[in-house]
Amino acid sequence: MAKLKTTEAQRRAVAKYQETIDRVNCRFPKGTKDRIANAGYKMNAFIIDAVLEKLDKIENSNKESQKYTDSMIDAYNARAELPDFMK
Numbered sequence: 001m002a003k004l005k006t007t008e009a010q011r012r013a014v015a016k017y018q019e020t021i022d023r024v025n026c027r028f029p030k031g032t033k034d035r036i037a038n039a040g041y042k043m044n045a046f047i048i049d050a051v052l053e054k055l056d057k058i059e060n061s062n063k064e065s066q067k068y069t070d071s072m073i074d075a076y077n078a079r080a081e082l083p084d085f086m087k
Helices: 008-018 032-038 043-079
Strands: none
Touching: 032 043
16 A cells, blocks of 8 residues: 555544635636736635625625614504504
8 A cells, every 4th residue: 555645634634624614616707817916916815805895795785774674664563553453
């Protein structure tokens, strides 16, 4: 049997690390990598920052929309007269 280049402990550590991340394969138009590099970023760091920023905007927007919807429902319910069977 051929001698392995990594130890069992190293393989376990890599496997444990792999469980903590989501791996995504992306394709971009030709030249995108150079544009990101010219902006002073590493490809992976730029993608992570861009995705997390977009997710934050979406999640905050959804929270604001939900707050608005909840306040409208509360306002409607405060003005609505309940039927006798619901009192």
